[in-house]
Amino acid sequence: MAFDPSTLSYNEAGLLPAVAQDAKTGEVLMLAWMNAEAVARTLETGRVTYWSRSRRAFWVKGETSGHVQTLVEMRIDCDRDALLVLVNQVGPACHTNRRSCFFTGVQGGEEVVLSEPME
Amino acid sequence: MAFDPSTLSYNEAGLLPAVAQDAKTGEVLMLAWMNAEAVARTLETGRVTYWSRSRRAFWVKGETSGHVQTLVEMRIDCDRDALLVLVNQVGPACHTNRRSCFFTGVQGGEEVVLSEPME
Numbered sequence: 001m002a003f004d005p006s007t008l009s010y011n012e013a014g015l016l017p018a019v020a021q022d023a024k025t026g027e028v029l030m031l032a033w034m035n036a037e038a039v040a041r042t043l044e045t046g047r048v049t050y051w052s053r054s055r056r057a058f059w060v061k062g063e064t065s066g067h068v069q070t071l072v073e074m075r076i077d078c079d080r081d082a083l084l085v086l087v088n089q090v091g092p093a094c095h096t097n098r099r100s101c102f103f104t105g106v107q108g109g110e111e112v113v114l115s116e117p118m119e
Numbered sequence: 120m121a122f123d124p125s126t127l128s129y130n131e132a133g134l135l136p137a138v139a140q141d142a143k144t145g146e147v148l149m150l151a152w153m154n155a156e157a158v159a160r161t162l163e164t165g166r167v168t169y170w171s172r173s174r175r176a177f178w179v180k181g182e183t184s185g186h187v188q189t190l191v192e193m194r195i196d197c198d199r200d201a202l203l204v205l206v207n208q209v210g211p212a213c214h215t216n217r218r219s220c221f222f223t224g225v226q227g228g229e230e231v232v233l234s235e236p237m238e
Binding site: 001002003017019021025026027028030031043073074075076077078079082084094095096098101102103104105106107109110111114 | 144
């Protein structure tokens with residue numbers, strides 16, 4: 001069946017969450033948001049493109065930082081209201097210069113920083 | 120620093136997205152939603168507990184199906200508005216009886232079913 005981004009379920013702001021996972025290591029890198037046009041652009045260009053809720057603009061990941069995400073495969077969940085994008089990530093995915101945005105763990109009721117910024 | 124669920128950033132409905140990842144294989148299993156109380160219950164009980172938006176009730180994963188998720192570690196992202204839960208998953212995570220909810224891939228513009236329901 002041909003894929004049509006308009007058939008996904010978006011929230012009241014026209015967005016759905018997209019989880020980026022390193023296609024090689026399986027590490028979950030980040031969660032950001034896409035609208036239907038961002039989904040279409042990601043598939044067309046192979047460059048993962050989100051919608052920045054703060055800047056209210058398309059966000060081609062790595063466009064300014066160089067830390068691009070190249071799409072390996074997009075996956076849709078059973079409810080069609082969330083996406084998983086398997087990516088090749090150049091450098092850190094996180095704006096803190098860490099590989100993953102999920103660098104804080106909760107261990108024994110305490111927050112623990114699990115990774116340091118990359119060189 | 121002691122972790123307090125109220126310090127996370129929730130949306131206007133008091134929810135944030137939580138991504139469940141198989142702690143052993145790294146497979147991304149599902150994305151669902153938690154409110155502050157669901158976060159607290161997950162940590163207290165070690166049983167991953169979401170907020171069901173459709174049923175408007177706490178959803179202890181696997182409570183009726185037996186397909187429980189036992190928490191291995193909760194992680195917080197840099198913006199504190201998304202969670203990653205590393206879990207031990209019994210059986211399928213998806214209500215379609217598949218291991219992962221992300222069983223549909225987009226390949227060459229077509230939707231492709233990547234996995235079949237478990238026995």
